[in-house]
Amino acid sequence: MNMLEEKVLGIIEKNSRVSTREMAVVLGTEEIDVINALQNMEEAGVICGYHTMIDWDKTDIDKVTALIEVRVTPQRGKGFDDIAERIYKYPEVNSVYLISGGYDLMVTLEGKSLKEVSRFVSSKLSTLDTVISTATHFILKKYKDHGTIMTRKYEDQREIITP
Amino acid sequence: MSKQEKLLAEKTVGLKPSGIRRFFDLVSEMKDAISLGVGEPDFDTPWHIRDEGIYSLEKGRTFYTSNSGLKELREEIAAYMKRTQGITYDPIGEILITVGGSEAIDLMFRAMINEGDEVLIPQPSYVSYEPCTILADGKPVIIPLKNENEFRLKPEELRAAITPKSKILVLPYPNNPTGAVMGKEDLEAIADIIIENDLYVLSDEIYGELTYAGKHVSIASLPGMKERTVLVNGFSKAYAMTGWRMGYACGPKEILAQMTKIHQYAIMCAPTTSQYAAIEALRNGDEDVAQMRESYNQRRRFVMHKLEGMGLPCFEPMGAFYVFPCIKEFGMSSEEFAEELLKEEKVAIVPGTAFGDSGEGYLRISYAYSIENLREALGRLSKFVKKLREQKK
Numbered sequence: 001m002n003m004l005e006e007k008v009l010g011i012i013e014k015n016s017r018v019s020t021r022e023m024a025v026v027l028g029t030e031e032i033d034v035i036n037a038l039q040n041m042e043e044a045g046v047i048c049g050y051h052t053m054i055d056w057d058k059t060d061i062d063k064v065t066a067l068i069e070v071r072v073t074p075q076r077g078k079g080f081d082d083i084a085e086r087i088y089k090y091p092e093v094n095s096v097y098l099i100s101g102g103y104d105l106m107v108t109l110e111g112k113s114l115k116e117v118s119r120f121v122s123s124k125l126s127t128l129d130t131v132i133s134t135a136t137h138f139i140l141k142k143y144k145d146h147g148t149i150m151t152r153k154y155e156d157q158r159e160i161i162t163p
Numbered sequence: 164m165s166k167q168e169k170l171l172a173e174k175t176v177g178l179k180p181s182g183i184r185r186f187f188d189l190v191s192e193m194k195d196a197i198s199l200g201v202g203e204p205d206f207d208t209p210w211h212i213r214d215e216g217i218y219s220l221e222k223g224r225t226f227y228t229s230n231s232g233l234k235e236l237r238e239e240i241a242a243y244m245k246r247t248q249g250i251t252y253d254p255i256g257e258i259l260i261t262v263g264g265s266e267a268i269d270l271m272f273r274a275m276i277n278e279g280d281e282v283l284i285p286q287p288s289y290v291s292y293e294p295c296t297i298l299a300d301g302k303p304v305i306i307p308l309k310n311e312n313e314f315r316l317k318p319e320e321l322r323a324a325i326t327p328k329s330k331i332l333v334l335p336y337p338n339n340p341t342g343a344v345m346g347k348e349d350l351e352a353i354a355d356i357i358i359e360n361d362l363y364v365l366s367d368e369i370y371g372e373l374t375y376a377g378k379h380v381s382i383a384s385l386p387g388m389k390e391r392t393v394l395v396n397g398f399s400k401a402y403a404m405t406g407w408r409m410g411y412a413c414g415p416k417e418i419l420a421q422m423t424k425i426h427q428y429a430i431m432c433a434p435t436t437s438q439y440a441a442i443e444a445l446r447n448g449d450e451d452v453a454q455m456r457e458s459y460n461q462r463r464r465f466v467m468h469k470l471e472g473m474g475l476p477c478f479e480p481m482g483a484f485y486v487f488p489c490i491k492e493f494g495m496s497s498e499e500f501a502e503e504l505l506k507e508e509k510v511a512i513v514p515g516t517a518f519g520d521s522g523e524g525y526l527r528i529s530y531a532y533s534i535e536n537l538r539e540a541l542g543r544l545s546k547f548v549k550k551l552r553e554q555k556k
Contacts, residue, residue: 160191160200162202163339
């Protein structure tokens with residue numbers, strides 16, 4: 001990955017809606033170079049998607065997010081990959097990570113209610129052959145997510161004019 | 164009221180009120196004005212530096228340090244000067260830790276000026292040089308700089324200002340408010356004149372880490388210059404430590420000794436907590452500085468692009484975090500323009516005249532703001548400019 005690509009990532013990681021034209025301006029380069037950089041990184045799988053940070057709590061729509069630690073028995077010759085695939089295929093599942101520590105997989109799940117999430121865990125997750133145990137934690141409040149502070153608006157603390 | 168004939172020091176009362184102050188008062192009356200007028204970074208001091216400061220308090224480091232400042236800090240600064248400018252300074256006697264670069268400037272004048280000595284001050288430049296010269300009984304001699312020279316000090320301009328009484332030349336680069344820089348060739352061109360006329364230089368390099376076309380070169384690194392330069396630098400702009408009040412002066416032992424003497428009586432020592440934090444900054448802060456520099460550079464390009472779009476002429480600044488566009492086409496003074504802009508669009512931009520008479524016809528736009536803020540403020544400036552042009556027709 002070259003310097004330009006790294007800088008482009010730095011910009012779009014915080015705000016994926018910055019136009020290629022503006023990126024070209026602030027990076028002191030040509031727009032075509034930015035477009036090519038994005039394309040290369042998309043093809044290489046470095047850029048996997050462009051998503052939006054939403055604070056669902058501020059809407060009328062009910063959403064509950066849970067973090068579930070899952071302990072599994074890894075299968076011979078396949079390790080954790082198959083189990084992870086089985087789990088991540090569910091659309092309710094937002095993320096699946098293989099982690100170090102007491103548990104093996106960390107799954108985040110979204111549902112309309114606590115009940116719905118619990119039902120998913122008990123009927124679809126815990127019932128998998130390879131799953132030994134789960135520990136479900138419900139997210140009560142998101143302070144910061146994906147590098148974005150969700151609770152307070154930025155306030156400039158400086159004096160308005162200084163020499 | 165007092166029966167004293169002259170209650171207040173005439174010298175002090177006689178100082179011109181700051182143009183910045185006046186504008187600040189106007190702006191603070193406007194409740195919802197957005198500003199492009201700050202002279203300090205929008206970044207917070209990097210956490211590892213803050214932690215070191217906090218930790219030093221927890222460890223009970225709450226006493227005075229030596230007058231010159233912590234030996235460890237002076238050693239780090241000596242190492243920094245060696246590594247970035249190739250200049251060797253002795254941490255004992257050639258480096259003084261001060262309360263911001265501001266104190267170092269003040270001390271230098273008070274240590275060196277005898278009544279009637281002339282101090283050459285290129286303008287537009289930072290607001291303190293003139294008043295501090297006067298307070299030290301010196302005579303400020305202003306050298307007006309030109310836009311067509313990108314506000315660099317030209318040899319002819321320097322020569323024209325020198326008189327038998329000239330003692331000190333203030334060299335403030337990278338520059339506040341113009342964003343101008345002096346490259347090696349520019350410095351070499353004036354170094355000969357300085358040596359020829361036995362001038363001493365106050366080199367204010369507080370923005371030294373914020374250059375966007377190659378590394379900053381200090382005049383003290385040129386042959387024959389180290390022994391006649393007091394190099395002032397600090398932590399405010401590079402490490403976003405404005406409130407910590409951390410600066411330093413490097414220079415010849417005899418000058419630093421006098422500066423230390425005054426410092427000893429007036430201040431005792433710079434804040435201890437800040438000194439410990441500063442050591443951490445020098446040791447492990449390079450990456451943070453590089454990141455901030457990259458951010459500033461992106462915003463710099465953004466602002467230049469927007470000004471171009473508005474048709475406001477401006478040379479491309481390669482240092483600090485300011486842009487100095489020209490508003491002469493509108494036939495208004497900088498102050499009038501700035502006040503009108505504030506009233507109509509609620510945007511505060513500092514008039515160039517706050518930095519000297521040669522700032523007339525210019526504005527100082529600071530880009531120590533997020534791109535979102537810059538977009539909004541420059542959008543309003545654009546509207547205002549369009550309106551003015553319509554009215555002219």
